Amino acid sequence: MNETARKILAPIVFIVGILALWEFAVWYNQLPDFRMASPSDLFPHYAEFADLFIVKSWETLWRTVVGLALAVVVGTLIGMLMGFSRFARDGLYPILVGFNAIPKATVVPIVALMFVGQHDFNTILIAFMISFFPIAVSVSIGLSTLEPEYRDILRSLGASNTTIFWKIALPKTLPEFFGALKVAVTLAFIGTNLMEIVSPHGRGLGDLFDSARISSDYPLMFAVLFAMAALGIVLFYIVVFLERIFAGWAERAPN
Amino acid sequence: MNTANPMIELKSVTHAYKTKAGPLPVLDALTLQIPENSFCAVVGPSGCGKSTLTRLVSGLMKPNEGEVWLHDQKVTSPRPTVGMAFQNPVLLEWRTILQNVMLPFEIVKSPMSKAEAHDRAMHLLDLVGLAGFEGKRPSELSGGMRQRASLCRSIIHKPDVLILDEPFGALDAFTREDLWCTMHDLREAEPFTCLLITHDLRESVFLADQVIVLSGRPAHAQYVLDVDITGKRTLDDLYTPKAAEMLATLRHQIQVAQGRATDADAPLDGHPTKAEGAA
Numbered sequence: 001m002n003e004t005a006r007k008i009l010a011p012i013v014f015i016v017g018i019l020a021l022w023e024f025a026v027w028y029n030q031l032p033d034f035r036m037a038s039p040s041d042l043f044p045h046y047a048e049f050a051d052l053f054i055v056k057s058w059e060t061l062w063r064t065v066v067g068l069a070l071a072v073v074v075g076t077l078i079g080m081l082m083g084f085s086r087f088a089r090d091g092l093y094p095i096l097v098g099f100n101a102i103p104k105a106t107v108v109p110i111v112a113l114m115f116v117g118q119h120d121f122n123t124i125l126i127a128f129m130i131s132f133f134p135i136a137v138s139v140s141i142g143l144s145t146l147e148p149e150y151r152d153i154l155r156s157l158g159a160s161n162t163t164i165f166w167k168i169a170l171p172k173t174l175p176e177f178f179g180a181l182k183v184a185v186t187l188a189f190i191g192t193n194l195m196e197i198v199s200p201h202g203r204g205l206g207d208l209f210d211s212a213r214i215s216s217d218y219p220l221m222f223a224v225l226f227a228m229a230a231l232g233i234v235l236f237y238i239v240v241f242l243e244r245i246f247a248g249w250a251e252r253a254p255n
Numbered sequence: 256m257n258t259a260n261p262m263i264e265l266k267s268v269t270h271a272y273k274t275k276a277g278p279l280p281v282l283d284a285l286t287l288q289i290p291e292n293s294f295c296a297v298v299g300p301s302g303c304g305k306s307t308l309t310r311l312v313s314g315l316m317k318p319n320e321g322e323v324w325l326h327d328q329k330v331t332s333p334r335p336t337v338g339m340a341f342q343n344p345v346l347l348e349w350r351t352i353l354q355n356v357m358l359p360f361e362i363v364k365s366p367m368s369k370a371e372a373h374d375r376a377m378h379l380l381d382l383v384g385l386a387g388f389e390g391k392r393p394s395e396l397s398g399g400m401r402q403r404a405s406l407c408r409s410i411i412h413k414p415d416v417l418i419l420d421e422p423f424g425a426l427d428a429f430t431r432e433d434l435w436c437t438m439h440d441l442r443e444a445e446p447f448t449c450l451l452i453t454h455d456l457r458e459s460v461f462l463a464d465q466v467i468v469l470s471g472r473p474a475h476a477q478y479v480l481d482v483d484i485t486g487k488r489t490l491d492d493l494y495t496p497k498a499a500e501m502l503a504t505l506r507h508q509i510q511v512a513q514g515r516a517t518d519a520d521a522p523l524d525g526h527p528t529k530a531e532g533a534a
Contacts, residue, residue, distance in 0.1 A: 249349040
């Protein structure tokens with residue numbers, strides 16, 4: 001089997017296999033809808049609420065992406081600060097770790113109170129807060145572990161620190177950065193849904209999930225979970241695609 | 256030896272590093288002169304300040320006392336007329352070999368046009384045996400090939416001084432000898448002044464016009480050996496009685512530097528450097 005075919009076929013085979021197994025397990029155990037919906041129950045719901053799914057998915061998607069973009073910018077800046085200055089690293093590290101340790105579900109009501117009614121802003125804020133930490137840490141590690149010879153090779157030619165940053169430090173940190181971005185993209189997505197579910201404001205897939213819960217439409221709840229998973233997969237592979245373009249050199253050819 | 260107008264000159268250079276336990280003196284009144292277009296190798300016990308020397312000559316560091324002069328100018332900061340190569344080839348993994356070799360042109364202003372620079376890179380790659388590899392990434396090359404590319408990068412901008420900090424140290428014996436010959440080819444194609452730091456006495460004798468033995472830390476120039484091999488050198492020149500004699504002298508001087516022998520045990524008549532104890 002050639003490589004491209006394998007990369008496309010393998011996930012399809014596994015997804016179909018797991019869905020079939022699931023369908024069989026629900027049917028075999030005669031489970032009612034409210035215990036466990038089966039995949040075949042989901043399709044009618046997608047068909048019935050197609051418009052809602054599209055609108056809500058879009059709301060979740062764009063707010064996740066904006067939150068993540070903010071996390072990339074702020075996380076990279078904090079990472080640069082910690083990577084270049086030992087003083088900043090020693091000072092910021094415990095604060096960042098402490099901040100990261102706070103469960104974001106507890107921050108949601110606080111943020112919702114702080115900026116009452118600013119639903120989009122609040123959601124983006126939570127997505128950002130939950131996802132910038134890995135980016136900051138990986139950028140700071142990437143920069144602070146730059147071998148001195150790399151710096152010397154440019155410095156001995158009279159290059160400025162800015163030139164060294166753009167030509168060496170930044171590209172050399174890209175593999176670590178993308179590693180962190182893969183973690184961050186999922187976290188940002190979780191942050192958005194957290195806000196949508198814990199502080200319901202009528203937007204996003206989280207809202208659709210909440211509505212389904214209130215109206216006891218269990219198969220719809222499952223359908224929303226699947227839509228979330230699909231969106232998460234799409235976002236993740238967008239990051240993988242960007243990684244191929246910008247840091248593809250770090251991947252060794254298979255031997 | 257023509258010392259009238261040395262290309263590299265160290266005037267009584269003293270340097271110490273700050274450590275938690277107080278200052279650690281590394282160089283002590285080190286004085287040496289390297290004539291234009293000659294090749295100078297520096298050997299000495301490990302930790303004696305050889306790498307410090309390269310950082311001072313390249314202007315990456317300033318000495319506590321004394322002066323470093325390049326081409327009749329005092330060195331106060333890095334200068335684009337210097338090329339450097341290290342034991343680690345430090346190629347940028349995200350660039351092709353050609354882009355790596357061309358890197359200095361992105362920092363140094365050169366009178367060469369883009370096309371000329373490109374042609375020069377291809378010519379140098381050909382000279383070191385890397386023709387056809389210009390489009391490869393560093394990860395696709397062997398250690399020896401990467402070091403060849405690193406050498407090309409260090410001289411691409413036609414520096415008048417090349418500083419080599421153990422560039423062949425991590426290579427296997429045969430690759431190393433191969434690269435020694437490449438060094439001779441490069442210098443034959445275009446002369447430049449070279450300062451080589453090495454641990455390998457055979458390497459120093461094969462490549463250099465003069466070999467300087469540094470004493471133990473804090474280091475001064477303990478001994479200077481003028482390598483007396485005329486004509487184009489081949490590896491066979493290392494297996495002559497004369498070469499054996501020079502190697503024995505250097506080996507003895509290293510032992511003196513390590514404090515394991517005294518000058519009285521000298522196997523041959525050496526000539527201690529005039530620079531010794533210049534302070």
